Amino acid sequence: MVRLTWIIGARRGGAVPSSPPIRGFLARAGGCSALLLFLVACGSDSGTPTVPGNGSDGGDPPPTPAIALTVSPGSTSVEAGSAASLTATVSRSGGFTGSVAVQVQDLPSGVSASVGDPSTSGTTSTFAVELETTATATPGEYQLTVQASGSGVSAVTQPFALAITAPPPDDDDDDDGDGNGNGDGGTGATVTLDFSGCLADFLPLWVGYQNGSQAWDRAEGDGTVFTFTLTAEVGAYAWVMGPENTAMTQITYLTRAELLDDQPVRVCVPPQGTATMTGQVEGLDSSQFAGVTLGPGFGFVSGSSPEFQITGMPEGTFDLVASRASSMDPRPDRFLLRRDVAVTDGGSLGTLDFGGAESFDPATAQVSVNGPGADDATVLMGYLSGAQCLGDNSALAILPRVGPGPVTAPGIPADRQREGDFHQLTVTSVVDDDEVAEVRFFRTLTDQSVTLPPPVEPVTTQVDGPYLRLSTTFPIPGEFLSGDAGVAILTVNQHEGAMVRTMSTSVSLARLGSATAEVTIPDLSGAPGWSAAWGIPAGPEVQWFAGVSAISSGGAAPGNVCVEGAWIRLALQEGEGVW
Numbered sequence: 001m002v003r004l005t006w007i008i009g010a011r012r013g014g015a016v017p018s019s020p021p022i023r024g025f026l027a028r029a030g031g032c033s034a035l036l037l038f039l040v041a042c043g044s045d046s047g048t049p050t051v052p053g054n055g056s057d058g059g060d061p062p063p064t065p066a067i068a069l070t071v072s073p074g075s076t077s078v079e080a081g082s083a084a085s086l087t088a089t090v091s092r093s094g095g096f097t098g099s100v101a102v103q104v105q106d107l108p109s110g111v112s113a114s115v116g117d118p119s120t121s122g123t124t125s126t127f128a129v130e131l132e133t134t135a136t137a138t139p140g141e142y143q144l145t146v147q148a149s150g151s152g153v154s155a156v157t158q159p160f161a162l163a164i165t166a167p168p169p170d171d172d173d174d175d176d177g178d179g180n181g182n183g184d185g186g187t188g189a190t191v192t193l194d195f196s197g198c199l200a201d202f203l204p205l206w207v208g209y210q211n212g213s214q215a216w217d218r219a220e221g222d223g224t225v226f227t228f229t230l231t232a233e234v235g236a237y238a239w240v241m242g243p244e245n246t247a248m249t250q251i252t253y254l255t256r257a258e259l260l261d262d263q264p265v266r267v268c269v270p271p272q273g274t275a276t277m278t279g280q281v282e283g284l285d286s287s288q289f290a291g292v293t294l295g296p297g298f299g300f301v302s303g304s305s306p307e308f309q310i311t312g313m314p315e316g317t318f319d320l321v322a323s324r325a326s327s328m329d330p331r332p333d334r335f336l337l338r339r340d341v342a343v344t345d346g347g348s349l350g351t352l353d354f355g356g357a358e359s360f361d362p363a364t365a366q367v368s369v370n371g372p373g374a375d376d377a378t379v380l381m382g383y384l385s386g387a388q389c390l391g392d393n394s395a396l397a398i399l400p401r402v403g404p405g406p407v408t409a410p411g412i413p414a415d416r417q418r419e420g421d422f423h424q425l426t427v428t429s430v431v432d433d434d435e436v437a438e439v440r441f442f443r444t445l446t447d448q449s450v451t452l453p454p455p456v457e458p459v460t461t462q463v464d465g466p467y468l469r470l471s472t473t474f475p476i477p478g479e480f481l482s483g484d485a486g487v488a489i490l491t492v493n494q495h496e497g498a499m500v501r502t503m504s505t506s507v508s509l510a511r512l513g514s515a516t517a518e519v520t521i522p523d524l525s526g527a528p529g530w531s532a533a534w535g536i537p538a539g540p541e542v543q544w545f546a547g548v549s550a551i552s553s554g555g556a557a558p559g560n561v562c563v564e565g566a567w568i569r570l571a572l573q574e575g576e577g578v579w
Contacts, residue, residue, distance in 0.1 A: 063093065063094035063095060064094045065092075065093070065094040065095055065096035065152060065153050066092075066093050066094050066096060066153055066154065066342070066344070067090050067091065067092055067093070067096065067100060067148055067150055067153050067154075067156055068090070068091045068093065068156060068315060068316060068317055068342040068343070068344065069088060069089070069090055069091075069102075069146065069147075069148040069156045069157070069158050069316075070088070070089045070091075070158065070315075070316035070317065071086060071087070071088050071089075071146050071158040071160055072086065072087050072089070073086060073194075073264075073266065074158075074159070074160065074161065074194075074196045074197055074271055075160065075161030075162070075163070075194045075196040075224070075225060075264065075266075076131075076161075076162060076163070076194075076264060077162075077163040077164075077165060077190065077192035077194075077225070077227065077263065077264050078131070078133055078162070078163070078164060078165070079133075079164075079165050079166070079167050079190070080110070080133050080134070080135055080136070080137040080138075080139060080164055080165070080166060080167060081133060081134065081135035081137070081167060082133060083130055083131060083132050083133065084130075084131045084133075084162070085128065085129065085130055085131070086129045086131070086146075086160065087126060087127070087128060087129070088102045088115075088126070088127040088129055088146055088148065088158075089124060089125070089126050089127075089316075089317070090102065090118075090124070090125045090126075090127070090148045091123060091124050091316075091317040091340065091342055092123040092124075092125075092150075093123070093342045096123075096150070096152065096153055097123070098150050098151050098152060098153070099150060099151075100118070100125055100148055100149065100150040101148070101149055101150070102115050102118075102127045102129065102146065102147070102148050103115065103146075103147050103149075104129060104131070104144055104145070104146055104147075104160070105144065105145040105146075105147055105157075106142075106143065106144050106145050107144060108137070108138070108140075108142045108162075108164075109137070109138065110133055110134040110136055110137030110138065110164075111131060111132070111133050111134075111137055111142075111162070111164075112131070112132045113129060113130070113131050113132075114129070114130045114132070115127050115128075115129050116128040116129070116130075122340070123340070124317070124340065129146070131162065133164060135167075137164050138164065139164050139165050139166045140163075140164055141161065141162070141163050141164075141221065141223075141225050142161070142162045142163075142164065143159055143160075143161060143162075144159070144160040144161075144162055145157050145158075145159060145160070146158050146159075146160050159196075161194070161196050161224060161225055163192055163221075163225045163227065163264075165190045165192075165227060187231060188229045188230070188231045189229070189230050189231075189256075189260055190227050190228075190229060190230075191209070191227065191228050191229075191230050191235065191237070191259050191260070191263065191265070192225060192226070192227050192263055192264035192265065193207060193219065193221075193225070193226045193227070193237060193239070193264065193265045193267060194224065194225055194264040194265060194266050194267065195223075195224045195225070195226075195239075195267045195268065196224040196225065196268075196271075197266060197267070197268035197269065197271030197272060198224075198267060198268040198272060199268075199272045199273075199274070201241075201242070201243065202241050202268065202272075203223070203224065203241070204226070204239040204240060204241060205239075205240045205241065205242045205244070205247070205531075205534075206218070206239065206240045206529050206530060206531070206534075207219040207221070207226040207237070207238070207239045207240075208237065208238045208239070208524060208527045208529075208530065209228040209230075209235065209236065209237045209238070210235060210236040210237075210238075210522075211228070211229070211230055211231055211232050211235055212231070212232025212233070212234055212235065213232070214232075215526060215527070216238070216522070216524050216526065216527035216530075217527060217528065218527060218528040218529045218530075219237070225264075226239075230256060230259060230260070232256065233255065233256045234253070234254070234255055234256060234511055235253075235254060235256060235259050236251060236252060236253040236254070236522075237251075237252055237265075238250060238251040238252070238522075238524060239267070240531075240534050244533065245498055245499055245500065246499075246500040246501075247500075247501055247502075247533070247534045248501075248502040248503075248504075249502065249503045249504070249524070249534055250504050250506075251503070251504065251505045251506070251521070251522055251524075252505075252506050252507075253505070253506070253507040253508065253511050254508045254510075254511055255508065255510050255511050257510075258485075258508055258510060258511075271314050272296065272312065272314065273296075273312065273313050273314025273315060273343075274311075274312065274313075274345070275297075275311075275312075275313040275314065275315050275343050275344065275345040275346075275347075276309060276310065276311045276312075276313075276345060276346065277294065277297070277309070277310050277313070277343060277344070277345075277346075277347045277348065277349055278307070278308065278309050278310075278347075278348055278349065279292070279299070279307075279308055279310075279348060279349030279350055279351065279352060280301075280306050280307045280308065280350075280351055280352070281301045281306045281308065281322070281351070281352045281353075281354070282306065282351055282352070282353040282354065282355065282356075283324070283334070283353050283354030283355040283356070283359070284301070284302065284303035284306060284324065284354065285303050286303045286304055287303065287326050287327050287328060288302070288303050288324055288325065288326050288327075289301065289302045289303070289324075289325060289326075289327070290302075290322055290323060290324045290325075290352075290354070291322065291323050291395075292308055292310060292320065292321075292322045292349075292352065293320065293321045293322070293394040293395070294310050294313060294318050294319075294320045294341060294343065294349070295313045295314070295316070295318035295343060296312060296313055296314070297310035297311060297312050297313040297343075298310060310349075313343050314343070315343050315344060315345065316342075316343055317340050317341060317342050317343065318340075318341055318343060319337065319338070319339050319340065319341065319385040320336075320337070320338040320339075320341045320349070320352075321335070321336070321337055321383060321385070321394035321396075322335065322336040322337075322338075322352050322354075323335055323336075323394075323396055323397070324336075324354045324359075325397075330397070330398070330399075331397055331399065331408070331410060332362055332396060332397050332410050333361070333362070334354045334359050334360070334361065334362070335359065335360055335361075335362055335396070335410075335412065336352055336353075336354060336358050336359040336360075337358070337360075337385075337412065337416055338352075338358055339418075360413065360416060361413075362396075362410035362411060362412070362413070363410070363411045363412065363413040363414070363445045364408050364409065364410055364411070364445075365408075365409055365411060365445045365446055365447050365448065366406040366407070366408060366409075366447045366448075367379050367399075367406055367407050367408075367409045367425065367427070367447070367448050367449075367450065368405075368406040368447075368448070368449045368450070369406075369407075369427055369429075369450050369451075369452065370449070370450070370451045370452070371436070371450075371451040371452035371453065371454070372429065372431070372434075372436060372452055372453075372454055372455060373429030373430070373431040373434070373436060373452060374404075374429065374452060375404060376429050376430070376431060377427050377428065377429040377452065378398060378399070378400050378427070378428050378429070379398070379399040379400075379407050379409055379425070379426075379427055380395060380397070380398050380399075380425070380426040380427075380428070381395075381396045381397050381399070381409045381410060381411055381423065381424075381425055381426075382394060382395050382396060382423070382424035382425075382426065383396055383411070383412055383421070383422075383423055383424065384420075384421065384422045384423075384424055384441075384562060385418075385420065385421045396410055396411065396412075397409065397410050406447075409425070409448075411423050411445035412445065413445075414444050414445070417443065417444070420562070421443065422441050422442065422443050422561075422562045423441070423442055423443065423444075423445055424439060424440070424441055425439065425440040425441075425442070425448055425450070426438075426439045426440075427439075427450045427452060429452055431455075433573055433574045433575065434455035434456075434571070434572070434573050434574075435455075435547075435570070435571070435572045435573075435574070436452045436453050436454070436455055436569075436570065436571045436572075437452070437453075437568075437569070437570040437571075438450050438451075438452055438453060438567060438568070438569050438570075439561075439567060439568040439569075440566075440567055441554075441561045441562060441563065441564075441565075441566040441567070442564055442565075443564065453477060453479040453480065453569045453570075453571055454477045454479065454571065455571050455573060456474045456475075456476075456477065456517075456546070456547050456548060456571045456572070456573055457474055457475070457573070458472040458473065458474040458517075458546035458547070458573055458575075459472065459473055459474065460472040460490075460544060460546055460575060462538075462579045463520060463521075465521075465523045465525070466523065466525045466532065466535065467525070467532070467535025467536055467537060467538070468492070468494075468521075468535070468536040468537060468538045468542065468579055469520065469521040469522075469523065470490065470492055470520070470521055470542075470544060470579070471490075471518070471519065471520040471521070472490045472517070472518075472519050472520075472544075472546040473516060473517060473518045473519075474516070474517050474546065474548075475515060475516055475517075476488070476509070476512075476515050476516065476517050476548055477548075477571065478515075479550075479569060480509070480548050480549075480550040480569055480571070481509070481515060481550070482550075482552065483550035483551050483552040483567075483569070484550075484551055484552055484553050485508065485509065485510065485550065485551055486508070486509040486548060486549055486550030486551065487506040487507060487508050487509065487548070487549055487550075488506065488507050488509065488512060488517035488518075488519050488547070488548045489504070489505070489506050489519065489545070489546065489547050489548065489549065489572070490504070490505050490506075490519040490520070490521065490544065490545070490546050491503070491504040491505075491544065491545045491546075492504070492521060492536055492542050492543070492544045493542060493543045493544070494536045494537075494540055494541070494542045494543075496537075496540045501534070501535070501536045501537075503521050503535070503536055505519050505520065505521050505522065506519070507519050509548075509550065517548060519546070538579055539578065539579075540578070541576060541577065541578050542576065542577065542578075542579065543574065543575070543576045544574070544575050544576070545572050545573070545574050545575075546572070546573055546575075547570065547571050547572030547573060548570070548571055549568065549569065549570040549571075550568070550569050551566070551567070551568050551569075552565075552566060552567050553566050554566040554567075
């Protein structure tokens with residue numbers, strides 16, 4: 001999951017998971033370190049497949065009729081006596097046009113499922129599924145199975161994690177004695193952290209939480225779903241990802257409203273997978289290369305080596321976006337857009353032909369950059385496709401900008417777009433130890449004038465603790481305070497031989513409640529289950545990053561960046577030293 005903090009972390013060697021409310025919009029903003037590579041794949045979505053080749057001319061064999069199933073969300077938490085909703089999307093491929101049915105299996109006692117009539121568009125059918133729980137349903141974590149079937153095709157299934165929690169006690173007592181009933185001992189609410197979209201290597205070694213100002217404690221659960229009870233007006237959660245020799249600890253401080261407004265907290269967005277697909281590219285000469293994006297997967301080919309492999313994808317349906325460029329000019333001269341491709345592990349994408357009907361010339365727009373570091377800025381044009389703007393995030397071009405004047409950026413022509421598609425323009429500048437960035441979202445490619453935000457000036461110091469703990473403070477520039485939400489960030493990395501330790505803390509601007517950022521790596525040593533081996537030892541040199549990011553949703557729902565005028569801003573400063 002990148003989100004702006006992920007982009008910077010991955011780019012500089014320390015991936016930093018993000019957190020709500022920033023987590024949601026950064027998931028849509030881009031899931032990879034697109035600043036390192038010319039073309040990068042990020043994101044996920046669902047849709048319908050297309051399969052090249054019909055076998056009539058000795059080419060590809062006839063396609064096999066099949067269906068693919070995606071389930072969104074992949075898990076949820078519900079109080080006993082309440083209902084939960086999910087969406088099942090079935091995509092047909094290989095010439096299959098028949099009807100399909102969806103059912104939910106492995107339901108525990110006290111839980112029933114109802115499946116609505118499908119909404120069908122083309123070869124895709126979408127089903128609304130309601131899970132009803134009785135008041136006597138036993139709290140716990142359950143693994144359900146969603147199945148899609150049709151006549152003449154193999155049935156397909158997807159897992160669904162359901163956490164049932166007990167209703168909160170009816171308690172309005174002022175347990176903390178402050179007279180307002182909202183202290184550390186107020187009315188309880190369940191917070192759920194969902195890791196079901198993560199690959200095995202990123203599942204947590206430990207999950208903890210803090211209720212108000214109380215001591216850190218260990219969250220309930222194991223595997224992929226963890227819960228804790230929040231009674232205070234503020235809270236925090238933390239987790240450690242492994243393996244042990246590269247432990248990374250993420251700590252997030254939020255208000256009660258922020259924690260409860262984004263339930264469950266989905267740690268890996270979009271969901272990750274292990275599916276692999278292959279294909280080949282035509283229409284490249286010896287000096288040309290192409291990048292192929294399919295969901296969160298990416299492949300790279302050249303004229304001398306036209307076969308490619310895309311890995312790391314969840315099964316489902318995604319839009320495929322490919323770009324052709326030259327070693328003499330990195331600006332793409334041709335795009336290829338294939339909608340609604342079904343991802344199946346071991347499947348083939350056939351041939352992508354940059355001289356065929358699927359390919360087209362890019363549209364272009366002029367991008368002007370102002371503000372600090374403008375003359376050294378890098379312009380990245382990306383593309384989000386798919387329903388609700390949650391689909392493929394494809395890097396169309398990275399364009400270094402040297403000196404004054406606009407740069408010509410490529411994009412998707414308006415007549416090739418469909419509902420849910422948006423361009424994403426990212427402008428980044430790194431000058432000395434300061435990095436600033438602005439991300440813009442707009443549907444139709446148009447000329448853009450971007451003013452980069454000012455850098456931050458953090459003062460970072462050491463605080464006492466059983467392991468290395470740093471604290472940073474800095475004034476937050478007004479350009480970040482005009483957004484809908486934001487976070488202040490402090491990340492510390494240490495590489496010592498084979499051991500890598502990362503600790504990252506983010507505090508929402510709503511929780512800070514002022515124009516001054518104060519972020520500290522907390523002392524987790526007293527929490528049950530916490531291992532001293534995960535802390536950063538004092539002595540060896542460390543690298544730290546401190547900064548702020550913010551979002552404006554352009555008047556839409558918070559976290560929704562796929563609206564005209566939405567933006568994300570980031571300012572980050574890097575430092576290093578021995579403490």
